[in-house]
Amino acid sequence: MQTEARRLHRWSWPFIAADTIRALILPIVGAVFASGGVLLSRLDLLSVLFVVPACVYAFIRQRVYNYRFTENELVVRDGLLTRNVRHVSYERIHNVALVRNPIHRMLGVATARVETAAGGKPEALLRVISLEAAEELRRYTLGEERTAASTDSAETTGEATPTLQVPDRELVRLGLISNRGFLVVAAVLGAASQGQWWDQDWFTEQDWPGIFANVQARTPGWASWLFDSQTGVSKVFLGLGVLLLLLVVIRVFSMAWYLVRYRGFTLHQQGEDLRADYGLWPAVSSVIPAHRIQLVTISASLLHRWFRRASIDVETAGATDSDSGLGAASGTASTRQWLAPIIEIERAHELVRKMLPEVDLDGLEWKPIEARAARRIVNRIAIAVTPITLAIAALFALAPIPVSGWHALWLPPVVLTTAWMAARQWVRRTGYSLSECAIYFRSGWIGRQVTAVRFVNIQTVSMNQSPFDHRKRMASVAVDTAGAGSTGHRIQIPFLNVEVAEDILSRLYEETRRTEFRW
Amino acid sequence: MGDREQKTGDFDQAEDGEQHPVDRRTVKVARIIGFSVVLLISIVPLILFTIGWAVGGIPGPVYLAILGIWLLLLASSLLLAYRWPAARHRHLRYLVEEDGLCIRRGVFWRTVIWIPITRVQHTDVSQGPVQRKFGLGTLTVHTAGTAGASIALVGLEHGIASRLSDHLRPARATDAN
Numbered sequence: 001m002q003t004e005a006r007r008l009h010r011w012s013w014p015f016i017a018a019d020t021i022r023a024l025i026l027p028i029v030g031a032v033f034a035s036g037g038v039l040l041s042r043l044d045l046l047s048v049l050f051v052v053p054a055c056v057y058a059f060i061r062q063r064v065y066n067y068r069f070t071e072n073e074l075v076v077r078d079g080l081l082t083r084n085v086r087h088v089s090y091e092r093i094h095n096v097a098l099v100r101n102p103i104h105r106m107l108g109v110a111t112a113r114v115e116t117a118a119g120g121k122p123e124a125l126l127r128v129i130s131l132e133a134a135e136e137l138r139r140y141t142l143g144e145e146r147t148a149a150s151t152d153s154a155e156t157t158g159e160a161t162p163t164l165q166v167p168d169r170e171l172v173r174l175g176l177i178s179n180r181g182f183l184v185v186a187a188v189l190g191a192a193s194q195g196q197w198w199d200q201d202w203f204t205e206q207d208w209p210g211i212f213a214n215v216q217a218r219t220p221g222w223a224s225w226l227f228d229s230q231t232g233v234s235k236v237f238l239g240l241g242v243l244l245l246l247l248v249v250i251r252v253f254s255m256a257w258y259l260v261r262y263r264g265f266t267l268h269q270q271g272e273d274l275r276a277d278y279g280l281w282p283a284v285s286s287v288i289p290a291h292r293i294q295l296v297t298i299s300a301s302l303l304h305r306w307f308r309r310a311s312i313d314v315e316t317a318g319a320t321d322s323d324s325g326l327g328a329a330s331g332t333a334s335t336r337q338w339l340a341p342i343i344e345i346e347r348a349h350e351l352v353r354k355m356l357p358e359v360d361l362d363g364l365e366w367k368p369i370e371a372r373a374a375r376r377i378v379n380r381i382a383i384a385v386t387p388i389t390l391a392i393a394a395l396f397a398l399a400p401i402p403v404s405g406w407h408a409l410w411l412p413p414v415v416l417t418t419a420w421m422a423a424r425q426w427v428r429r430t431g432y433s434l435s436e437c438a439i440y441f442r443s444g445w446i447g448r449q450v451t452a453v454r455f456v457n458i459q460t461v462s463m464n465q466s467p468f469d470h471r472k473r474m475a476s477v478a479v480d481t482a483g484a485g486s487t488g489h490r491i492q493i494p495f496l497n498v499e500v501a502e503d504i505l506s507r508l509y510e511e512t513r514r515t516e517f518r519w
Numbered sequence: 520m521g522d523r524e525q526k527t528g529d530f531d532q533a534e535d536g537e538q539h540p541v542d543r544r545t546v547k548v549a550r551i552i553g554f555s556v557v558l559l560i561s562i563v564p565l566i567l568f569t570i571g572w573a574v575g576g577i578p579g580p581v582y583l584a585i586l587g588i589w590l591l592l593l594a595s596s597l598l599l600a601y602r603w604p605a606a607r608h609r610h611l612r613y614l615v616e617e618d619g620l621c622i623r624r625g626v627f628w629r630t631v632i633w634i635p636i637t638r639v640q641h642t643d644v645s646q647g648p649v650q651r652k653f654g655l656g657t658l659t660v661h662t663a664g665t666a667g668a669s670i671a672l673v674g675l676e677h678g679i680a681s682r683l684s685d686h687l688r689p690a691r692a693t694d695a696n
Contacts, residue, residue: 361672462633464628480662507633509633509635
């Protein structure tokens with residue numbers, strides 16, 4: 001079976017050209033600088049130099065680009081000078097993400113990224129195709145309804161009630177919880193300081209002492225101490241005020257960021273898989289292949305818990321192209337993505353159960369790590385605190401301030417008592433659990449996370465001992481999965497008694513060895 | 520016991536589900552490589568300093584002091600290059616059973632890792648130039664994992680390495696299509 005070659009949408013070239021120009025932006029900036037800014041005033045020249053060639057290139061590229069579906073492969077032909085034919089087997093495709101910004105939507109098209117786990121780059125970039133073509137692409141590559149007469153069922157799945165829907169007020173709440181806005185504020189400040197957008201003269205020309213005196217004069221007597229410059233209290237309050245303002249601004253930006261990026265977040269069940277649609281700019285539609293979920297984590301920070309909310313993220317992975325040559329690493333690229341950016345704690349377990357029926361976070365029998373771990377954590381902190389105390393003592397003694405160096409000695413007891421309390425809480429709430437089909441690990445006190453990995457998804461299991469572990473007869477147990485990113489919570493159970501660790505290790509090995517890993 | 524551990528040339532022994540050390544000659548291989556690397560790296564600054572001294576850029580006493588430090592560093596590096604491979608070998612054990620491989624290693628930071636055959640993607644047997652002289656090889660087991668995407672067992676007798684490689688390769692039908 002082989003379909004006819006499909007071409008890109010006829011309005012593809014502006015998108016290709018735009019991406020090309022974006023890729024050329026550095027040379028363009030370089031050229032502008034090289035010309036001493038002359039080019040900036042010659043927009044016509046710039047467009048002739050860059051825009052017109054980019055458009056011509058894009059147009060030719062659009063004409064040569066085509067793709068077809070065979071029995072089990074997507075075949076993509078591309079290339080201007082060197083013709084390139086790429087075969088991507090459906091098996092390996094683990095996501096077809098559709099990206100749509102408002103321009104896409106105006107033209108009724110989408111950029112489709114065909115992603116396998118091999119490397120960070122998409123295996124094929126269909127830029128751009130119509131929505132019908134995108135549906136067809138998904139049907140073939142993701143395989144749910146490859147047989148004929150699938151249109152009806154496709155429509156019904158489209159109308160099915162969503163598994164999860166995140167309303168705007170939840171996103172606002174998420175913005176309140178998250179610190180994401182900090183990045184926005186930092187970016188804005190950075191840009192502002194670079195571009196000098198604000199008028200520095202305006203700032204310096206203000207009569208600041210006058211304004212201060214004015215405010216001071218209007219302040220009622222009982223609050224006058226606020227502005228008493230003798231005590232310095234005013235400075236502290238001013239600082240606190242600025243801090244508070246910054247916090248508020250960060251929160252506002254966080255909310256805005258989440259509203260733009262995750263507006264209308266919905267999860268749809270689509271055959272075996274899940275489909276997440278979200279975002280105003282860009283609008284993203286991405287398929288999460290349920291059977292390729294390697295690991296699932298539920299996280300709840302302190303603020304999350306105040307609102308009785310949590311977030312769920314999953315790591316998916318696909319096979320790399322192991323035929324691509326000898327010595328090709330068989331490791332996989334990771335994609336950690338949100339299953340739910342924010343969800344009621346009660347519903348989180350339910351959603352995970354729905355996605356991975358074997359994983360049930362309710363009614364688990366949690367086993368603790370060693371209680372004596374708290375002592376080791378405090379010891380570590382004590383080792384870190386000693387030089388800091390000495391440094392502060394020296395600073396106090398040498399700096400021209402009327403504080404004795406001895407005051408630094410307050411630091412160790414305060415830090416160590418707090419550390420002791422925190423460590424005990426942390427140890428009490430950190431633990432693991434083994435069920436019929438999965439291993440669970442939870443950790444954290446103020447911010448808590450639980451991660452589950454099914455035995456089927458375990459690649460290797462290991463037990464590790466640092467010299468300190470060895471001395472205290474402790475060990476940690478770790479589980480390796482496909483597509484594990486460098487960040488994020490994973491199964492890594494520290495501070496176990498050596499015998500316990502060995503038991504867990506052999507149990508995990510037994511479970512893993514019995515099952516077959518499937519992509 | 521110590522005697523039996525020394526010669527692991529017999530495959531039946533290697534696959535018996537017991538812990539085995541790798542070939543003792545790998546210590547020699549590692550020492551040869553270690554010495555060559557240490558000498559190669561240390562010779563460069565010596566030449567530079569000597570040229571500096573010869574053209575008069577570095578006064579005699581300073582040169583002598585540098586020479587002393589250089590000798591000290593060289594001696595300690597050579598000592599390390601001599602002692603470390605033996606320690607590493609002492610702490611390295613592997614175990615092969617019906618459907619898995621276990622490697623136990625680490626002088627200070629110790630690790631026990633279990634690799635089930637069902638998770639092996641493919642295996643490599645490689646041989647460096649010095650290893651070839653001694654008939655040794657390195658077995659690398661690839662999994663779909665991340666931290667454990669490729670796990671190397673250095674210093675097996677080459678024959679054992681290839682046979683283990685065959686044993687560990689999954690007997691599954693081709694999953695390429």
